Amino acid sequence: MALEMRVLSMDDWDVWFDHLELAFGGVPESPQHRETFRSLTEPERSLGVWDGEDCVGSASAFSFRLSVPGGGAPVPAAGVTMVGVAPTHRRRGVLTSLMRRQLDDVRAGGEAIAVLTASDPAIYGRFGYGTAAYALSVDVDTTRVRLSVPPGTDDVRLRLVDPAKALPDCERVYARLVARRPGMPARQPGWDLKTLLDPEGHRGGASPLKCVVAEGADGEVVGYARYRVAPDWEQSGSDGKVQVQDVDALHPAAYAALWRYLFGIDLTWSVRAFGRPVDDPLLHLVSDVRRTRTRQRDALHVRLVDLPAALGARGYAAPLDVVLDVEDAFCPWNAGRWRLTADADGAARCVRTEAAADLALSVRELGSAYLGGITLASLAAAGLVRELRPGALTRASRAFAGDVAPWLPHGF
Structure with a gap:
């Protein structure tokens, strides 16, 4: 059949x-x-x-x-x-x-x-997807690691709130953060409820989901953390673990206050968080980064479907005028030479050209570089981008790079 x-x-x-x-x-x-x-x-x-x-x-x-x-x-x-x-x-x-x-x-x-997000990253490269964002897992021994917090942390008020009741305030914080870091989806209707999924069978013995919110002097919610506590006991006493799902905040003091709270929960001796940005500010707050065990893995894979529209939709860190010779066997409408220009304000335009190419690469490498976290220079060092005009690689790599690492805060 x-x-x-x-x-x-x-x-x-x-x-x-x-x-x-x-x-x-x-x-x-x-x-x-x-x-x-x-x-x-x-x-x-x-x-x-x-x-x-x-x-x-x-x-x-x-x-x-x-x-x-x-x-x-x-x-x-x-x-x-x-x-x-x-x-x-x-x-x-x-x-x-x-x-x-x-x-x-x-x-x-x-x-x-x-x-x-790829269950098996090796599958999707042949369809033109490139790894564009990574995620960090951290496992902190809170008996040995302390936090150095910025001024104003003590002025932040923390309140435990039912996660469902806190959701509107948390979503307002999240919405304000989206523009600050590439890779974050602006939440569409219904997606806020996914953050509250908490079936007992998925907890592995941990508590129901908890939420603590951070408030400024005017009572406005400026940050939140969602987490679970996994209690455990040994002959010597308690050995509980804090399992962090989300920590988001609008300013450094609120961010530090939330992590300090998570580090100090009674009867727990470690904090574990998954899917954090690879440049998480937490790494600069801890007293001993070696005891903040970290592991990095791929998170978001990007595929340029309409190449000129995609390259014209993002900003660039420096003025740019480069001709790209792009290979794309699976979506051949993207293949060929494209002239990408960006002005001093980062506004860009990408059009077909017959001019000689400055860089040669596949659409997969453009996908990897698209969110600014993977540099064209690093891809060139792996032999995946070829410089055809001296100096073009450095200029293009700097223009594509972002100020912060891209981050996907939740799966889909």
Whole structure:
């Protein structure tokens, strides 16, 4: 029987999602997670591959708006998600056909970029995605590590609040932070509720989700932390751990006050946080960075779908005039030579040109450099970018670089 690809009908959602669970190991999601993802699914952007009555392949996308270098308006982006192929139908071109249809649809819909988090990063490079942002995990021994806090920290008031009741204030803080750091999605309706997902089966013995808010002198909420406490006991006494989900704040004093609170929770001896920015200010507050054990992994992968629109939508750190010779076999409309110019204010324009190229690279490397965290110079050192005109690499690398590391604060 021939395989059939079709746009998802919500009547088929349960079968479609059951397939996805199987593709990711067969462990059922909690009812809370399942219902949340059902509510967030955009059926018109969701694809299924069917073998008779069986769903054997899936891919979906969320309609995101993503912050980019320059601090301007977030850029429309397709948040690629729920990609899976049944183990019975591997190596039959199912994934390639899904990626082909999806990127064609993204282009037709006017989104310049697609982004994803990869369960297996090796898969997506062949479709033009480049690793553009990393995430940091930290594990701090709070019996040996202290914090040096900035002036004003003692003036910050902290209050424990029910996470659901605090959500509107927390979302206002988050919204103000989006423009400050590339890679952050401006939250669309419904996405705020994902931050509150807290099924008991996912806690691993830890407490329900807790929330502490930081307030300024006028009572305005200027920061928040969401966390769980995992109590534990040894013969010598307590050995609890604080599991940090989110810490966001509008100014350094509030940020430090929240971390000081997390470090000082009674009967706990360590703080663990996952998915932090790689340049997290916490690393400059701790007294002993060696006992703040860190681990870095890939987080956000970027694919330029409409190359001139994407490069023209972000800001640049320096004036730029460079001709890029771009390879893109999967989306050939991006291939060829492009002249990218940016003025002193960072405003950019990208157009086709017949001029001689200054740099040669693939669309994957442009995706990696797009959010300003991966430099073109470092990619060139790995042999992935070729300098064709002396001096062009240094100028372009400086212009593409950002002031802060890009960061994806939550998965999708």
